Amino acid sequence: MANSIIRINELKRNFIVGSETVRALRGVSFEIQAGEFVAIMGTSGSGKSTMLNILGCLDKPTSGEYYIDEIEVSKFSNDKLSEIRNKKIGFVFQSYNLLPRTAAIEQVELPLLYNPNVGAKERRERAEEALRLVGLEERMYHLPSQMSGGQQQRVAIARAIVNDPVIILADEATGNLDTRTSYEIMSLFQRLNESGKTIAFVTHEPDIAAFTSRVVMLRDGRVTKDEPVKTASAQAALDALPASDDY
Amino acid sequence: MNFSNLIKIAYTALLRNTTRALLTMLGIIIGIASVIAMVNMGQSSQAQIEENISSMGTNLIMVMRAHQRGGGVNLGNANSQSLKLADVEAIKAQAKYVDAVSPSVNASGQLVNGSKNWPGSMQGGSVEYLAIKKYEIAYGTNFTEQDIASYAKVCLIGKTIVDNLFEEGENPIGKEIRFGKIPMKVIGVLEEKGQNSMGQDQDDILIAPYSTVQKRILAQNHLNMIYASAKNEDVCQLATEEIEKILRTSHNLSPDATNDFEVRTQAEMLEMMSSVVGTITSLLTATAIISLIVGGIGIMNIMYVTVTERTKEIGLRMAIGAKAKDVLWQFLIESGMLSVVGGIIGIIVGIIASYVIAQVMMSPFVVSVGAVFMAFFVSAFIGIFFGWLPAKKAAKLDPITALRYE
Ligand SMILES: Nc1ncnc2c1ncn2[C@@H]1O[C@H](COP(=O)(O)OP(=O)(O)O)[C@@H](O)[C@H]1O
Numbered sequence: 001m002a003n004s005i006i007r008i009n010e011l012k013r014n015f016i017v018g019s020e021t022v023r024a025l026r027g028v029s030f031e032i033q034a035g036e037f038v039a040i041m042g043t044s045g046s047g048k049s050t051m052l053n054i055l056g057c058l059d060k061p062t063s064g065e066y067y068i069d070e071i072e073v074s075k076f077s078n079d080k081l082s083e084i085r086n087k088k089i090g091f092v093f094q095s096y097n098l099l100p101r102t103a104a105i106e107q108v109e110l111p112l113l114y115n116p117n118v119g120a121k122e123r124r125e126r127a128e129e130a131l132r133l134v135g136l137e138e139r140m141y142h143l144p145s146q147m148s149g150g151q152q153q154r155v156a157i158a159r160a161i162v163n164d165p166v167i168i169l170a171d172e173a174t175g176n177l178d179t180r181t182s183y184e185i186m187s188l189f190q191r192l193n194e195s196g197k198t199i200a201f202v203t204h205e206p207d208i209a210a211f212t213s214r215v216v217m218l219r220d221g222r223v224t225k226d227e228p229v230k231t232a233s234a235q236a237a238l239d240a241l242p243a244s245d246d247y
Numbered sequence: 248m249n250f251s252n253l254i255k256i257a258y259t260a261l262l263r264n265t266t267r268a269l270l271t272m273l274g275i276i277i278g279i280a281s282v283i284a285m286v287n288m289g290q291s292s293q294a295q296i297e298e299n300i301s302s303m304g305t306n307l308i309m310v311m312r313a314h315q316r317g318g319g320v321n322l323g324n325a326n327s328q329s330l331k332l333a334d335v336e337a338i339k340a341q342a343k344y345v346d347a348v349s350p351s352v353n354a355s356g357q358l359v360n361g362s363k364n365w366p367g368s369m370q371g372g373s374v375e376y377l378a379i380k381k382y383e384i385a386y387g388t389n390f391t392e393q394d395i396a397s398y399a400k401v402c403l404i405g406k407t408i409v410d411n412l413f414e415e416g417e418n419p420i421g422k423e424i425r426f427g428k429i430p431m432k433v434i435g436v437l438e439e440k441g442q443n444s445m446g447q448d449q450d451d452i453l454i455a456p457y458s459t460v461q462k463r464i465l466a467q468n469h470l471n472m473i474y475a476s477a478k479n480e481d482v483c484q485l486a487t488e489e490i491e492k493i494l495r496t497s498h499n500l501s502p503d504a505t506n507d508f509e510v511r512t513q514a515e516m517l518e519m520m521s522s523v524v525g526t527i528t529s530l531l532t533a534t535a536i537i538s539l540i541v542g543g544i545g546i547m548n549i550m551y552v553t554v555t556e557r558t559k560e561i562g563l564r565m566a567i568g569a570k571a572k573d574v575l576w577q578f579l580i581e582s583g584m585l586s587v588v589g590g591i592i593g594i595i596v597g598i599i600a601s602y603v604i605a606q607v608m609m610s611p612f613v614v615s616v617g618a619v620f621m622a623f624f625v626s627a628f629i630g631i632f633f634g635w636l637p638a639k640k641a642a643k644l645d646p647i648t649a650l651r652y653e
Pocket residue numbers: 015016017022023024042043044045046047048049050051
């Protein structure tokens with residue numbers, strides 16, 4: 001299955017701050033194949049978010065090559081990158097980033113509203129299907145203020161998969177959640193991965209990274225380690241949690 | 248990008264904060280409503296004036312006493328005695344373009360009938376007075392040349408006086424009422440005429456032979472005014488010039504002396520009034536337009552606040568595929584919708600206000616279709632004009648920075 005979803009080669013990203021240049025990425029190369037569940041790890045400031053922003057086409061590298069779904073996008077215009085984000089990428093953020101006072105179903109429909117090829121009926125059906133996949137079919141018309149953090153993150157995940165992206169990118173997606181909810185979210189990601197979704201997941205927590213199948217370790221803008229790991233089952237970890245944790 | 252999707256995006260965003268949307272629209276609502284009300288009011292007054300011109304007759308000519316000057320001080324016209332009965336005779340004898348002519352004298356006093364009384368004024372005229380001022384007799388008769396010659400104590404009264412001095416259903420003909428101490432016999436009742444353009448009740452009138460008013464009430468020989476009517480509208484100007492010439496001769500004025508009287512046509516008077524109304528309307532409309540601009544600035548202000556407040560939302564929209572121009576359009580449509588919906592509400596409120604004003608002022612209810620269309624396009628323009636900078640600001644945001652914004 002040599003189906004390369006992401007291929008980066010000698011990726012560099014410099015930030016000019018005043019007279020100084022911050023070298024956030026100093027030449028990163030790796031490849032993510034279809035169906036992988038990759039954790040991008042590293043200490044704070046190691047360049048994880050910078051990396052993910054470039055992978056997510058929100059930012060452009062200073063130099064290097066970036067192929068997503070076999071398209072070289074590192075020199076794309078902002079409008080072209082918007083289209084790539086809309087069609088090929090699903091984002092999950094640490095702080096959910098849901099729209100206030102907006103029903104779950106409408107949150108999930110949002111990416112499809114920016115896709116002129118999807119009509120209103122198809123949009124609604126796909127959003128309903130995505131919410132069903134994350135287990136929120138009962139809460140389609142709930143507002144963010146009526147949902148727990150874990151439920152809100154599920155809405156965000158539904159929003160990330162509704163456009164059927166080639167990769168889901170998550171930046172500290174469990175960072176705001178307690179252990180149990182984090183495991184639930186990881187279990188959801190594992191199920192999505194089993195159903196064929198490719199996922200790149202930024203985290204600095206080793207116990208969360210343990211639920212993925214490969215860890216890319218960053219330090220000072222360089223890859224220091226890139227190896228497959230034995231995937232732990234998030235569901236099993238959940239079952240093992242003491243009941244008292246369920247406050 | 249699909250435009251109907253953008254519209255959906257914009258209105259769902261607006262519906263998230265309806266209170267704010269309404270408050271933002273308020274400025275536009277007030278601005279548009281006042282512009283509409285002002286323009287309608289102006290047109291209504293104009294229509295009323297035109298109606299008056301035709302009801303009073305465009306061939307009415309008034310001769311007034313000129314303002315007297317004493318050493319450069321304007322003494323007004325009250326003391327001038329320049330108009331005499333001889334002038335009326337001269338006009339009657341010589342003017343070719345004049346149909347009818349009547350002296351005019353008036354006195355004010357209390358009208359009494361038994362226990363009822365009413366403050367009124369007595370208008371003295373010739374037998375032609377009614378025809379010139381377009382009064383009709385509802386019942387009874389006009390006074391005659393004979394009555395004028397004998398200073399007869401007879402009068403014609405308007406509906407307002409009938410209503411105030413007589414019981415309902417009572418026939419005033421043949422009854423005697425008193426004007427001060429002088430008993431006057433009612434010989435005719437006038438057809439109802441309503442208000443004139445200055446809001447005066449034209450039915451609050453008592454008409455008597457001018458000689459009666461002059462001799463029995465005022466004890467004066469001069470006249471307050473002379474009314475004449477031109478043969479028709481087209482010769483009105485000629486008649487005016489003719490009267491001026493006749494009066495200059497009859498007043499023995501040397502060629503370089505200024506007139507000691509003034510000749511005015513009804514049309515001129517109404518034109519003057521309509522230009523005053525026009526000026527007032529323009530001033531009020533200008534004020535309304537300023538409030539509209541203030542409303543637009545209000546929209547701009549709120550849109551700036553909205554863009555700042557929704558920075559994270561903008562970042563998210565960009566992350567899931569919104570292009571810079573999609574964001575620009577979203578905010579332009581939002582501000583455009585605010586002002587267009589505000590404009591539509593304003594138009595409705597303005598029309599209701601014009602209707603109420605027309606009822607209160609008893610003027611015709613006019614809706615200026617032009618003003619309604621203008622208001623609609625102006626409000627759309629305001630939304631896009633004042634929404635432009637905030638929308639531009641939103642579109643220029645960098646998605647990463649915007650997403651990180653707290
Ligand atoms: N927009 C920016 N301007 C300047 N420096 C930046 C910017 N974004 C990130 N950096 C710097 O790049 C380095 C990597 O940051 P980041 O990718 O956010 O790290 P991580 O997500 O791993 O904590 C840090 O030193 C950070 O200060």
